[in-house]
Amino acid sequence: MNKNPIILASILASLLLFFIVAAHAAGEHNDHHDEHATEQAEGPHGGKLLTEVDFAVEITIFETGVPPEMRLYGYSNGEPVSATELDAKVTLHRLDGQQDEIRFSPEQDYLVGDISIAEPHSYSVDISVSYQGQQYHWHYDSFEGRVELNDRIFTLAGIGTDIAKAQVLTQKIHLFGVISSPPTAHNQVRAAYPGTLTEIMVQQGDSVTKGQRLARISSTATLKMYDILSPASGIITDRFFNNNELIRDEVLFNIVDFSSVYVELSAFPDDIGQLRVGMPVSVFSLHHGQSADSNISYIAPQMTEGHIARARAILDNNSGYWRPGMHIKAEVLTAKIPVALAVQKRAIQRFRDMPVVFARYGNTFEVRMLQFGREDDDYIEVTAGLKAGTEYATDNSFVLKADVLKSGASHDH
DSSP states (O other), X not given: OOOOXXXXXXXHHHHHHHHHHXXXXXXXXXXXXXXXXXXXXXXXXXXXXXXXXXXXXXXXXXXXXXXXXXXXXXXXXXXXXXXXXXXXXXXXXXXXXXXXXXXXXXXXXEEEEEEEOOSSOOEEEEEEEEETTEEEEEEEEEOOSEEEOOHHHHHHTTOOEEEOEEEEEEEEEEEEEEEEOOGGGEEEEEOSSOEEEEEEOOOTTOEEOTTOEEEEEEETTTOXXXXXXXXXXXXXXXXXXXXXXEESSOEEEEEEOOSEEEEEEEEOHHHXXXXXXXXXXXXXXXXXXXXXXXXXXEEEEEEOTTXXXXXXXXXXXXXXXXXXXXXXXXXXXXXXXXXXXEEEXXXXXXXXXXXXXXXXXXXXXXXXEOEEEEEOSSEEEEEESOXXXXXXXXXXXXXXXXXXXXXXXXXXX
């Protein structure tokens, strides 16, 4: 099988890059595992069990049917203690410097926090608990969706970044069509009186101007000579007679003015409802990358048998590039929408079946779970989950996702 050597080289380079980054990640993750070999025990409710002498606290995130909330259970000598006997404070230290202070109140056999725990559930935790006049303190890290790359690996991986900020979304409809010549651009040239063509001054393919002499005819009735003049500027597309031929009322020449052309666009029902006369349209050739701008000038009032509606724009064609019969593609600008925050769509990955981007803080990247609004071809509005001004990964962000997945990151609490 014949393969393009440039494409093969690119694929091999990408694979090599992936394995290098994966090997780097595996080494870092092994080190990380060694440092945390003594993981906290799991409590009766599936949370982290923090113990000091004969007192213990179990900390959980409960998110079944309610927004994620932190719950604390107390134990003395292995036996549950009443939540009313506990006083607790938890501080979550997030990667971006944000600190979430959580206060608690008794509820059934546990303490429940007073704020919802925002995604991602990735933070360092400081916990203070008071029980029977004694103070207990713990600190631990609970990270997910986080990866750190040194400068060399960051460069080698080719990871690009952008800043999350306000954008103007440019929503477009993508259509295909064909170039045609307007009916008014076609002119047929006939003789005023029967006679004999004594001289023809133009050939097929010649450009002519309005009023230019095209031929001379000797009138059969008067034997006088008269001139045939061009009724419009354009190109001689057809010539039907030669010198010394007898003519009556036949067409001598066809002249077409190609200085402007129609762009005939095909729109399906979902598209036609968004189109309006006057909307800007950009037209692109399929093969040579030429483009031109215009506006929608006409929308057909009825559909074709193929359930397609026709829309039209007019292009200046003094260059002669846009030839009738040429197939084109077009982008119709339907709306410009300012939004307060947006990210590039190519930056989005999936993590725990949620759309995320990887926010960057120095050499550390961490997932940010996003909620979306409106979008265009390149950007999508972010309605929750990311702060304005946050740097995030764009190019090759899949490398970061692969690194996180290799680490075996979980959503344990």
